[in-house]
Amino acid sequence: MENKVILLVEDNPRDEALTLRALKKGNIVNQVIVAHDGVEAMDYLFGTGTYSGRDITEMPQLILLDLKLPRIDGLQVLQKIRADDRTKRLPVVIFTSSNEEEDVINGYKLGANSYVRKPVDFEQFAEATKSLGLYWLVLNLVAPPD
Amino acid sequence: MENDGHKQAEAALRESQARLVGIVDSAMDAIITVDGEQRIVLFNAAAERMFLFPADEAIGQPLERFIPERFRPAHSSHIQSFGQTGITTRAMAGARAIYGLRSDGKEFPLEASISQVEAGGQKLYTVIMRDVSERHLAEERFRQVIEGAPNGMVMMNSDGRIVMVNTQIEKSFGYSRDELIGQSIEMLVPARFRDHHPSYRNGFLADPTTRPMGSGRDLYGLRKDGSEFPVEIGLNPLETPQGRMVLGTIVDITERKLAEQKLLRSQKQLVNVIGTAMDAIITVDDDQRVVLFNTAAERMFLFPTDEAIGQPLERFIPERFRPAHSSHIQSFGQTGITTRTMAGSRAVYGLRADGEEFPLEASISQIESDGQKLYTVILRDITQRKRAEEELKEQSRILDLAPVLIREITGRILLWNTGAEQMYGWTQDEAVEKNVHTLLQTEFPRPLEEIKARLLAYGQWRGELVHTTRDGKRLVVASTWVLHRDGQGKPKAILEINNDITERRRAEEEVRRLNEELEQRVADRTAQLEAANKELEAFSYSVSHDLRAPLRHINGFSQALLEDYEDKLDEIGKDYLRQVLDASREMAQLIDDVLQLARVTRSEMRREAINLSEIARATVTELRKGTTRSVAVSIEEDLSTHGDKRLLRIMLNNLIGNAWKFTSKRERAEITFGRENRDGQNIYFVRDNGAGFNMEYVDKLFGAFQRLHSGEQFEGTGIGLATVQRIVHRHGGTVWAEGEVGNGATFYFTLADFKEL
Numbered sequence: 001m002e003n004k005v006i007l008l009v010e011d012n013p014r015d016e017a018l019t020l021r022a023l024k025k026g027n028i029v030n031q032v033i034v035a036h037d038g039v040e041a042m043d044y045l046f047g048t049g050t051y052s053g054r055d056i057t058e059m060p061q062l063i064l065l066d067l068k069l070p071r072i073d074g075l076q077v078l079q080k081i082r083a084d085d086r087t088k089r090l091p092v093v094i095f096t097s098s099n100e101e102e103d104v105i106n107g108y109k110l111g112a113n114s115y116v117r118k119p120v121d122f123e124q125f126a127e128a129t130k131s132l133g134l135y136w137l138v139l140n141l142v143a144p145p146d
Numbered sequence: 147m148e149n150d151g152h153k154q155a156e157a158a159l160r161e162s163q164a165r166l167v168g169i170v171d172s173a174m175d176a177i178i179t180v181d182g183e184q185r186i187v188l189f190n191a192a193a194e195r196m197f198l199f200p201a202d203e204a205i206g207q208p209l210e211r212f213i214p215e216r217f218r219p220a221h222s223s224h225i226q227s228f229g230q231t232g233i234t235t236r237a238m239a240g241a242r243a244i245y246g247l248r249s250d251g252k253e254f255p256l257e258a259s260i261s262q263v264e265a266g267g268q269k270l271y272t273v274i275m276r277d278v279s280e281r282h283l284a285e286e287r288f289r290q291v292i293e294g295a296p297n298g299m300v301m302m303n304s305d306g307r308i309v310m311v312n313t314q315i316e317k318s319f320g321y322s323r324d325e326l327i328g329q330s331i332e333m334l335v336p337a338r339f340r341d342h343h344p345s346y347r348n349g350f351l352a353d354p355t356t357r358p359m360g361s362g363r364d365l366y367g368l369r370k371d372g373s374e375f376p377v378e379i380g381l382n383p384l385e386t387p388q389g390r391m392v393l394g395t396i397v398d399i400t401e402r403k404l405a406e407q408k409l410l411r412s413q414k415q416l417v418n419v420i421g422t423a424m425d426a427i428i429t430v431d432d433d434q435r436v437v438l439f440n441t442a443a444e445r446m447f448l449f450p451t452d453e454a455i456g457q458p459l460e461r462f463i464p465e466r467f468r469p470a471h472s473s474h475i476q477s478f479g480q481t482g483i484t485t486r487t488m489a490g491s492r493a494v495y496g497l498r499a500d501g502e503e504f505p506l507e508a509s510i511s512q513i514e515s516d517g518q519k520l521y522t523v524i525l526r527d528i529t530q531r532k533r534a535e536e537e538l539k540e541q542s543r544i545l546d547l548a549p550v551l552i553r554e555i556t557g558r559i560l561l562w563n564t565g566a567e568q569m570y571g572w573t574q575d576e577a578v579e580k581n582v583h584t585l586l587q588t589e590f591p592r593p594l595e596e597i598k599a600r601l602l603a604y605g606q607w608r609g610e611l612v613h614t615t616r617d618g619k620r621l622v623v624a625s626t627w628v629l630h631r632d633g634q635g636k637p638k639a640i641l642e643i644n645n646d647i648t649e650r651r652r653a654e655e656e657v658r659r660l661n662e663e664l665e666q667r668v669a670d671r672t673a674q675l676e677a678a679n680k681e682l683e684a685f686s687y688s689v690s691h692d693l694r695a696p697l698r699h700i701n702g703f704s705q706a707l708l709e710d711y712e713d714k715l716d717e718i719g720k721d722y723l724r725q726v727l728d729a730s731r732e733m734a735q736l737i738d739d740v741l742q743l744a745r746v747t748r749s750e751m752r753r754e755a756i757n758l759s760e761i762a763r764a765t766v767t768e769l770r771k772g773t774t775r776s777v778a779v780s781i782e783e784d785l786s787t788h789g790d791k792r793l794l795r796i797m798l799n800n801l802i803g804n805a806w807k808f809t810s811k812r813e814r815a816e817i818t819f820g821r822e823n824r825d826g827q828n829i830y831f832v833r834d835n836g837a838g839f840n841m842e843y844v845d846k847l848f849g850a851f852q853r854l855h856s857g858e859q860f861e862g863t864g865i866g867l868a869t870v871q872r873i874v875h876r877h878g879g880t881v882w883a884e885g886e887v888g889n890g891a892t893f894y895f896t897l898a899d900f901k902e903l
Contacts, residue, residue, distance in 0.1 A: 012695060018702035097694045120698045120734035121727075122705035 004061035004137055006032045009041045009077060011069050018122065019064070019095075019129065026130030030137060033060065038072030041065075042080060045087050059090055062136040065112070067096040067103060075106055082111040089143040091136050176275040182229075182268060184209045184222060196277050198249040209273075214247045228260055229269055246275065254279040257387070298396035304389060306331045306347050318398050320370035331394075336368045350392065354383030359394070367396060376403045426525040432479075432518060434459045434472060446527050448499040459523075464497045479512060479519055496525065504529045549644045552630075555598075555637055557581040569646055571616030582642070587614040597627075602637060605629045610647070622648045679748050686744045693737050701730040739865035742796060746872050751790040758785040758830065761795050762819045765802045775815065777806065782820035785830065787897055789877050797873040800866040801832040801893050808836035808891070827896060835890040839883075847883055870895075 006023070010016045016034055023032060035041035041063075043049035047056040063081070067074035074094065081087045093114040094107045107115050116132060119125050170177050170188070176196040179188035189204035197204070197212050204211075209225075210218045244256045257276040262269055292299045292310065298318045301310035308326045316323055319334055326333075331347070332340045346360075359365065359379035367377045380395040420427050426443035430436050439454035447454070447462050454461075459475075460468045494506045507526040512519055549569040552561035562577040570577075570586060577585060583594070589612035590597060601607040607627040614620055628641040704726045708715070715723070762781045770777070802817065809815030818833040839847070848871040849864075870893075874881040878898030885891035 012699075014699040014702070015695065018699065018706070021702075021706055097698065098690060100690065118694075118698060120694055120701050121731055122698075122702040125698070125702065 004030050005058070006030050006133075006137075007035060007041065007044060007060035007063045008032050009035045009038070009063065009069065009074065010066045011036050012066075015066070015118070018125065022122070022126040022129035023133060025126050026133055028130070028133035028137065030061065030133075038069050038074070038077040041077050042072070045081065046084070056086065059087065061091070061142065062133075063090055063092045064095045064132070065092050067094060067098055067107075075103075075110055078107070078110045078112060091140065091142065093132060093136065095132070173274075176277075177272060178204075178209065178212070178275070179270055179272040180209045180225075181270060184225060184271075187270065188272070193275070196248075196275065197246065212247055214245050214253050217245060225260070225271060229262055229271065246277070255282045257281075292393075295395070298398070300326075300331065300334075300394045300396060301384070302331045302347075302392045302394060304351055304391070306344060309388075309391060315396065318369075318375070318396065319367060325370075334367055336366050336374050339366070347392075350381055351383075351390065354381075354390070354392070356380070356382045367398070375400045378402075423524075426527075427522060428454075428459065428462070428525070429520055429522040430459045430475075431520060434475060434521075437520065438522070443525070446498070446525065447496065462497055464495050464503050467495060475510070475521055478510060479521065496527070505532045507531075549646075551577070551582065551642050551644075552639055553582050553642065554639055557583050559585070560639060566644070569615070569621070569644065570613065588612070601627055601629050601640070611644075613644070620648075621646050622651045682744060682748060686741055690737065690741050694734065697730050697734055697737070701727055701734075704730070736865070739869070743865055743869045743872060746793055746796060746869055746876075749793070751793065751876060753788055754791060755786060755788055756791050756794060758787060758794065758798065759783055759819075761791070761798050762802060765795070765799050766817075769803065769806050775810065777809065777815040777817060780816075780818045780820070785819075785821050787828075789897055790873075793873045793876065797870050797895075798832075800870045801895075804866060804893075805832055805834035805836065805891075808838075809834050810836075812836060829894050829896055831892050831894045833890065833892040838887050838889050838891045839885040840887050841885060844883060844885070848881065 006028075008016070008019060010019060016036075020032060020034075023030075033044060035044055040050060043051045044054065045056070045059070047054040065074050065078060069077070072080075074096065078092055078094070081090060081092060088111075091113045092111070093116055094103075094112045095116050095118060096103070097118045104115050114132075114136075116128055119128060170190045173190060173192055176193035177188065177190040178186055178193050180186050186204050186207050186209060189199070189201040191201070193199070193204065194201050199212075210222065213221050244258055245253045246256045247253055255278045257278045259274050261272050261274075263272070264270070289310075292301070292312045295312055295314060298315035299310075299312045300308055300315055303309050308329050308331055311323045311326050315321075315326070319326075332343050335343050350359075357380070359381050365377050365379055366374045368374055376399050378397045378399045380397075382393040382395070384391040384393050420438070420440045423440060423442050426446045427438065427440040428436055428443050429438035436454050436457050436459060439449075439451045441451070443449070443454070444451050449462070460472065463471050494508050495503050496506045497503055505528050507528045508523050510521060510523045512521050514520075546564040548563075549565035550561070550563045551559055551566050553559045559577050559580055559582050562572070562574045566577065567573055572585065582588070591609055591611070597607055597609070606629065607625075609625060611623050611625045612620055613623050624645040624647045626643045628643075629637055630639045630641060632638040704723050708720060708723045708727070712720070759781050762785075766779050766781070798819075802819065805817045806815075809817065812835060814835075816833075816835045819831070820833075821828055821830050823829070848867045871881050874895045874897070879896035881893065881895040883891060883893045
């Protein structure tokens with residue numbers, strides 16, 4: 001289980017800190033890679049830029065994607081993930097503070113597996129994160145590699 | 147002495163003799179006395195005149211001298227036999243005519259009586275004669291008159307036997323006179339009357355005066371062939387030498403009776419006509435008093451006929467017209483014209499019994515009857531007609547307002563009314579005969595030929611033309627053309643009605659221009675609003691994110707602090723952190739509510755048929771999930787309406803959520819969602835038995851951020867009801883609340899049923 005990586009695409013350091021804490025609280029001990037914007041996320045996934053040379057056969061088990069990102073925003077990232085064969089089947093959970101209908105619709109339209117709203121209340125936040133982790137990392141069966 | 151007596155006797159005798167001579171001589175009848183040898187011994191003055199023979203020559207002549215030769219033998223034997231009879235006096239000859247012979251040889255008829263005396267042993271015969279030639283002539287004339295009379299004449303003697311008839315009688319009764327003369331008059335009388343007839347005859351003879359027979363009775367004559375005919379009989383008594391006769395004049399009144407009947411019939415008809423005439427008929431005499439007043443007059447003047455008779459005609463004329471009227475009648479009477487209408491163009495007025503005046507049409511006629519003039523007026527109450535005429539005049543005045551012209555197919559103007567004169571400035575005289583298209587410089591919307599074709603096909607054409615008035619002003623005219631065909635269906639003329647719509651056009655243009663402007667402004671404003679909306683949307687969007695994020699962090703790190711440094715914090719410190727956490731949660735809720743309100747305000751409404759009961763049930767189900775409370779919820783079934791499902795769900799969530807919240811302190815919470823009908827309107831309500839509220843502050847309820855309870859009592863941001871109100875308003879309804887502190891609250895709302903709008 002430990003080699004299953006979680007890619008957290010989150011630009012806000014506080015949200016980052018809280019999310020990591022929540023994951024820890026939830027006993028999710030997988031390695032969490034944090035990309036601070038869309039570009040970084042892409043770099044990681046495709047082994048470019050900062051992450052050039054990475055072994056891209058090792059894909060994350062779960063991508064937690066925030067929508068409000070600088071440079072390329074979350075939906076665009078999602079689009080790109082889904083556009084590429086190598087990444088298109090990766091579970092992407094949109095994890096964002098927005099519950100705008102439009103975002104939800106677009107998120108699903110673009111192929112998100114799930115849409116979870118970051119609750120303000122941290123208790124709930126932790127619960128949500130734990131559930132997510134549990135589900136996506138443990139229960140859910142990922143598509144086998146081609 | 148003897149001589150004295152003798153002388154006295156002689157004197158007396160002489161005196162009486164002289165007297166006798168005097169009488170004889172002054173007698174108008176001829177007196178001739180003859181002796182036994184029929185020699186004249188006395189021949190008076192009248193005899194002298196009668197026979198034209200002087201007395202002194204006559205004395206001693208034989209009487210025969212004065213008798214026509216053929217009668218002489220008979221005559222002398224008559225005298226002799228008379229002498230033997232011993233009768234003193236008698237009429238001579240009876241029915242036979244006796245004739246005398248004048249000295250000039252002329253014969254003349256006589257009537258004579260003879261008397262005899264014996265004096266001194268001698269017989270003396272005295273004949274008194276009367277020349278009846280006049281009488282005979284008269285009788286002859288009489289006979290001729292009778293004969294020639296157009297009426298039947300019958301002479302009857304006192305025994306009722308017919309003595310004489312004339313030709314007319316023969317004709318009327320179908321008998322020849324021989325069949326009648328000597329017969330009883332009763333043969334001319336129909337059987338049923340015969341019995342009484344003799345007594346009537348005798349009655350007449352007893353009191354013979356010239357008079358008509360059988361007054362009051364219908365008399366009939368009986369013809370030879372048995373048929374009867376009506377007669378009028380006049381009776382004249384006649385004294386004749388043959389005795390008392392009755393001359394009856396018999397007039398065949400068959401014709402007259404028929405005429406009478408006809409007259410009666412026509413009179414009846416006339417009475418009927420007058421009676422049933424719808425026009426009032428009043429006849430007045432020379433003094434202008436009413437003698438006839440028919441039923442229609444009764445109705446017209448509201449005056450009973452029997453009271454009207456005898457009234458002056460004036461009674462039925464309004465006072466101010468009376469003097470003129472009576473002089474009219476008089477002058478009319480003098481004109482001799484039989485009949486004419488009264489007043490001509492002037493209105494004549496009548497006066498009803500109740501004082502009401504009304505306009506009349508009258509004609510007057512006059513006839514003369516028995517030397518009296520009678521005037522008959524026939525009247526018609528023309529109130530209705532006048533009213534109709536007025537209306538018609540009014541209508542034609544109105545009609546004249548519209549410009550109307552009639553023209554031939556070629557365009558030559560035949561009629562040009564007042565309205566046309568006014569609109570175009572050409573008078574009728576100027577316009578008639580001219581070509582309308584030239585005169586008005588008509589501009590057509592399509593070729594005239596096309597228009598004509600359409601007119602011929604449909605009988606009508608309507609369109610807009612441009613006409614130029616006499617002054618050169620251009621008018622836009624809405625024109626209607628109607629085709630008139632003659633008896634054979636050939637197009638004959640066109641009726642054209644024009645309406646000046648220049649102003650209207652101008653107004654329409656103006657309106658259109660204003661509309662466009664308005665549209666433009668609206669578009670601009672809408673654009674502005676949309677822009678504003680978009681901004682708001684962007685704002686809300688960023689609000690939801692940008693505000694929440696820090697909030698999350700505050701909360702998160704406070705929580706982290708609370709958990710990770712629990713042992714390093716005292717209770718107060720922990721409490722502070724808990725406060726921070728609470729505050730952050732509150733703010734989160736507030737943000738959500740505000741966002742919802744904003745969304746509710748600007749989102750597009752999607753109308754569909756919805757079932758409020760279902761939505762309410764779903765809400766309740768969700769609410770039940772988070773709690774173990776026992777809440778009795780009653781939801782009325784099938785509350786369907788039309789509206790935006792999403793918004794109404796938010797609304798019900800708020801209302802029921804509130805009810806849920808405010809009943810949280812009740813042991814047994816009761817919430818009802820239903821609908822009632824007040825004055826035909828559907829009113830929905832959510833009722834709870836919770837904490838209620840003070841009605842004093844009811845106005846504040848729906849204001850945003852208004853709270854009537856502190857956060858300690860019940861959590862809440864105070865936005866919920868503002869949202870409810872916004873949604874209800876967007877649905878065209880109203881929302882209000884009733885409550886009582888400690889005794890629950892009811893929230894009412896109405897929704898306009900969009901389907902009906």
